[in-house]
Amino acid sequence: MSAIDLSVPQFRPVIETEQDRRKYQRVDLELEGCFLDEASEDHQLVTENLSCSGAYLRAATVPEAGANVICYFDDLGRVAGTVVRTSKDGFAVEFNVVPHKRKKLADRLSWLINKDLIEVPEQRAAARFPTGGPAFIGRKDGLQIPCTVVDISLTGASFETNGQSQPPPIGEVVTAGNLRGRVVRSGENEFAVNFLRPDEDDV
Structure with a gap:
């Protein structure tokens, strides 16, 4: 199985926390669809940007x-x-959804954005999504660690090593293609990172 190319030049992590900001920050994402007006007439649409609380639609x-x-x-x-x-x-439309539905929308948006980032097939909708795909993680000393992507969300991902490479320590900034992430958990054969914004320092 060939390793996944994580290079996505135009990707920008846009959400800073799982709890709050990801709920309302809009992301540029183009989805086709339709809407029913108050007369129950059907019209085509394309999203320009959206979040779990609303969207801007071209129609x-x-x-x-x-x-x-x-x-x-x-x-x-x-x-x-x-x-x-x-x-x-x-x-622009503001979604009329209950908190439970809003969370599902946020989770679903996480997947729609990141499934293209790591080029893996969709499996299920959840807050973090299992992938099982291979990847290479770059350490600050230039070492490339062969890993398996365990799961991924809009704000971070977790990886499992093959047992032959030492996971990076907590606090180290690593790269996955054009993405940077800070290690927030490190165990015997696994570690997790939080994605950094493009303007966020490594220190």
């Missing part, structure tokens, strides 16, 4: 501000919302 038909819509997104599912802002070629 040929733009409902009025304050209108209630039901959106159907490919790979994300059905979400009810209210139009909060409009433009000539699209509109």
